[in-house]
Amino acid sequence: MADADVIVVGAGIIGAACAYFLTQAGARVVIVDPTAPGTVCTAACMGHLVVMDDSEAQFALTAYSCRLWTDLAARLPRPAEYEPRGTLWVASTREEMAIAEAKSAFYRARGVEAHVVTQGEMAALEPALDSSLPGGLWVPGDSVLYATNAARWLLDQSGTTVLREEVVAMGGGRATLDDGRDLEASVIVNAAGAAAPALTTGLPIEPRKGHLAITDRYPGVLTRQTLELGYLASAHGQATESVAFNIQPRATGQMLIGSSREFVGFAPGVNRAIVGKMLERAQRFVPCARDWHVIRIWTGFRPCTPDNLPLIGPAPGDATVWIAAGHEGLGITTSLATGRLLADRWAARDSAIDPVPFAVDRVAAGAHG
Amino acid sequence: MADMLTVRVNGVVMCVPPGFTVLAALDRAGTRTCRTSVTGEPRGALCGMGICQECRVTIDGRSHERSCMTLCQDGMEIVTGD
Numbered sequence: 001m002a003d004a005d006v007i008v009v010g011a012g013i014i015g016a017a018c019a020y021f022l023t024q025a026g027a028r029v030v031i032v033d034p035t036a037p038g039t040v041c042t043a044a045c046m047g048h049l050v051v052m053d054d055s056e057a058q059f060a061l062t063a064y065s066c067r068l069w070t071d072l073a074a075r076l077p078r079p080a081e082y083e084p085r086g087t088l089w090v091a092s093t094r095e096e097m098a099i100a101e102a103k104s105a106f107y108r109a110r111g112v113e114a115h116v117v118t119q120g121e122m123a124a125l126e127p128a129l130d131s132s133l134p135g136g137l138w139v140p141g142d143s144v145l146y147a148t149n150a151a152r153w154l155l156d157q158s159g160t161t162v163l164r165e166e167v168v169a170m171g172g173g174r175a176t177l178d179d180g181r182d183l184e185a186s187v188i189v190n191a192a193g194a195a196a197p198a199l200t201t202g203l204p205i206e207p208r209k210g211h212l213a214i215t216d217r218y219p220g221v222l223t224r225q226t227l228e229l230g231y232l233a234s235a236h237g238q239a240t241e242s243v244a245f246n247i248q249p250r251a252t253g254q255m256l257i258g259s260s261r262e263f264v265g266f267a268p269g270v271n272r273a274i275v276g277k278m279l280e281r282a283q284r285f286v287p288c289a290r291d292w293h294v295i296r297i298w299t300g301f302r303p304c305t306p307d308n309l310p311l312i313g314p315a316p317g318d319a320t321v322w323i324a325a326g327h328e329g330l331g332i333t334t335s336l337a338t339g340r341l342l343a344d345r346w347a348a349r350d351s352a353i354d355p356v357p358f359a360v361d362r363v364a365a366g367a368h369g
Numbered sequence: 370m371a372d373m374l375t376v377r378v379n380g381v382v383m384c385v386p387p388g389f390t391v392l393a394a395l396d397r398a399g400t401r402t403c404r405t406s407v408t409g410e411p412r413g414a415l416c417g418m419g420i421c422q423e424c425r426v427t428i429d430g431r432s433h434e435r436s437c438m439t440l441c442q443d444g445m446e447i448v449t450g451d
């Protein structure tokens with residue numbers, strides 16, 4: 001007899017969401033990860049649940065996933081620190097107000113509440129922002145989360161136990177563990193994040209390093225997740241190095257400051273030069289950030305694909321291998337939709353959104369510049 | 370006594386000699402709690418030499434200043450318990 005219907009490799013937020021929805025669909029699931037659940041990229045992130053507009057597919061995935069998070073919100077435990085803080089997108093120049101207008105029109109046309117705010121309105125919303133900034137866009141429906149605890153809760157709810165082993169090979173209905181044991185199942189899900197290409201050759205995923213800084217407690221200084229409209233250019237370009245202003249006020253009153261993006265392989269050390277640029281950028285938008293004490297800085301590796309969309313679905317050439325990886329800087333947001341899409345496939349039922357844009361064979365390996 | 374400094378600790382005026390740290394002023398005022406931890410527990414100075422961060426107070430509106438590393442200045446406003 002098979003060891004499970006589905007083996008999920010990787011207990012980050014993506015593997016946890018897959019386990020959650022697959023068990024709901026009736027599958028017997030085993031999840032395998034040598035490290036504690038949610039402690040790799042999932043622990044390095046900001047946990048901003050955000051609707052994005054850089055492509056129709058990204059919008060569909062993020063908007064659907066944010067709806068799923070909203071549906072879960074009332075059940076999430078306190079340690080998941082779910083807070084409906086919304087997103088304030090800030091223009092750094094007059095010209096960027098045109099981006100705010102376009103973004104607002106895009107969201108509104110698709111049923112997402114969004115309001116362009118003037119300089120004065122923005123100063124009233126967030127007095128800590130530099131008062132010379134021209135305005136921005138207020139999207140009240142977004143929220144924030146402490147992703148590690150959310151992943152653990154999803155796993156608990158699914159009732160699956162995590163096997164603390166490393167998978168060294170997968171395919172042909174089998175996952176081989178590092179102690180030489182084979183586990184059998186009709187489907188093996190590769191949810192190994194930035195490490196996914198080590199298990200499924202040819203996956204076009206590269207680590208995109210990011211830094212975050214967390215401060216001491218400054219309660220009430222900012223109340224919304226606040227980031228610059230130019231964030232999209234930083235996040236969804238493929239530049240070798242970029243920074244963007246992004247601050248998230250936490251439930252404790254601490255401020256999470258981001259964000260940086262670099263293609264430098266898996267080099268975990270803190271790059272002081274880029275942290276300096278990141279903090280300078282934060283101070284440009286929020287002058288009082290100059291007085292904040294940063295108490296910790298860390299790095300993480302976003303699993304990045306060439307077109308910035310995740311890979312969700314069967315791997316080419318082996319129907320027993322499904323991929324759920326490559327979520328770049330939006331994996332917390334898009335985890336629930338990812339789990340749902342795979343569970344729908346498992347249950348042979350229609351999905352709420354079109355899964356085709358995320359098909360694994362759409363992008364070739366080595367397409368990164 | 371012309372060179373004594375006047376500071377306020379939680380609104381109460383007191384005089385201290387020059388060279389007094391804020392922590393020494395707190396001690397003289399009988400205030401042991403410098404700050405409140407994230408779980409609401411009282412915290413006070415431990416190392417006295419700038420390392421442990423337990424002695425943080427609000428000085429002239431700036432939060433999280435280490436009282437053991439800051440010298441009193443005339444007119445300084447010190448608030449504890451944040």
Ligand SMILES: Cc1cc2nc3c(=O)[nH]c(=O)nc-3n(C[C@H](O)[C@H](O)[C@H](O)COP(=O)(O)OP(=O)(O)OC[C@H]3O[C@@H](n4cnc5c(N)ncnc54)[C@H](O)[C@@H]3O)c2cc1C
Pocket residue numbers: 009010011012013014015032033034035036037038039040041042043044045046047048049050165166167168191192193194195196199209210211212258259299300301302303324325326327328329330331332333334
């Ligand atoms: C600085 C930063 C900020 C971010 N901010 C946000 C944000 O605000 N909002 C948002 O939505 N997203 C954000 N992200 C992105 C988000 O963190 C990731 O997209 C998400 O965590 C990816 O989840 P994952 O489960 O695929 O990967 P991971 O969390 O890395 O999980 C993969 C798991 O696979 C396991 N694994 C690897 N190899 C094997 C193997 N051989 N056998 C068994 N197990 C294995 C690992 O141990 C790990 O636990 C941010 C990322 C960074 C770095």
Ligand code: FES
Pocket residue numbers: 413414415416417418419420421422423424425435436437438
């Ligand atoms: S008492 Fe330790 S830093 Fe001040």
